[in-house]
Amino acid sequence: MNKLILTTAALALTAGMSFADTIRMGTEGAYPPYNFINDAGEVDGFERKLGDELCARAMLTCEWVVNDWDSIIPNLVSGNYDTIIAGMSITAERDEVIDFTQNYTQPDPSAYMALSADVDLSSAVIAAQANTIQASFVAASGATLVEFATPEETVAAVKNGEADAVLADKAYLTPVAEGDADLVLLEQQELIGGGVGMGLRESDTELRDKFDAAIASMKADGSLNALIAEWDIGEQF
Template sequence: MKSIILSTTALVLSAGVAFADTTVRMGTEGAYAPYNFINDDGEVDGFERELGDALCEAAELKCEWVTNEWDSIIPNLVSGNYDTIIAGMSITDERDEVIDFTQAYIPPEASRYIGLSEDADIDGVVASQTSTIQSAYVAESGATLLEYATGDELIAALRSGEADSVFFQGSFLEPIVEENADIVWVGEPVPLGGGVAMGIRESDAELKAKFDAAIETMKADGSLNTLISKWFGEGAQTF
């Protein structure tokens, strides 16, 4: 459940999406499994690809997928390079000052520390992804923060000894802990954020309403919970 810190927000769009003849461009990162990733065919895949396609169908929208690096994903939404963000993005008060959010399609989820031993130092040098709610938390904790562009770089920093521990989203770290005997959970989970939602330009109230209605329909009929369990496991928190 990521969070971006923006130093400036000078871009404002005066017009929204025209649904009659416009394709809605779905912006994602493509590097944050199981939320979103690029598969062997070079296509966007993952939970949010399947969810986004279902939401577009329910809202009767023609949609296409666009990838963008995480650290510029909000500015490029505001500037019009795509029409939504659907990229494991947590709802935060700071971001809500810049863009609008749909209702959450993932409940709030705990972030976790990992290390090479259970007594790894979580107050020392801690690695986290750049411009996330996790990196902001580490910076405020008093630990020494090392920021990296991707999740894979966090694990490399831990193994190389650059970082004493890693702090990131639990669902991203869980398969890493399960598949690597040398990496273990450290400490207790830390709840952060207000759930994961789609980011929409403030000028696109009609588009937000369409996706809100589609998300609500998927919650009501149970299909959203089915997708969450499929991609995050039967023990994942659902609605």
């Protein structure tokens, strides 16, 4: 699998710091505003800024690793990187395989987007990115689910008639709808998932605790809320 590795010096190396203090941060790089690749070819977005700040507060050096969403958990478990910071909602099913920090966003509503506001969602064909909370929700709802590997493909499916609507995080769909006159963000929303957190291997309890403490410190001093507001992620803490 092709992987793009981008290095950031979140904090200068200090005397005595070991190689183990270099942490590989796995992200998708395809889900703005959470994470995306900018024009310079670098990981950018809310989670890039957040991750760099968390590493600085935890006194760790970060490397950013881009990985496709459909294999992002298996490649964490197999050791290709040390964390997942990729708009991943905390769910009981995922928590059986990996560990999570506390949430760094509140549960964000999932929204539907279609070509018309008159779509009957109860009988619609609904697109969702594979292995997401939205795909699981649609499958359980009784509607017809069509899954795609990337969020861009779910939007394309609506535009080319493969699907009647797409279900995804409202924070992702809102700017897409605002930038395309053919697309409509529907009023109906779904509140699913338990907020977004960092994923780690279950054995990495010390690393989890370091990031937990860093997230807690950002909540306490208001800097996390400022970042959430800057990137329009959703409700603040």
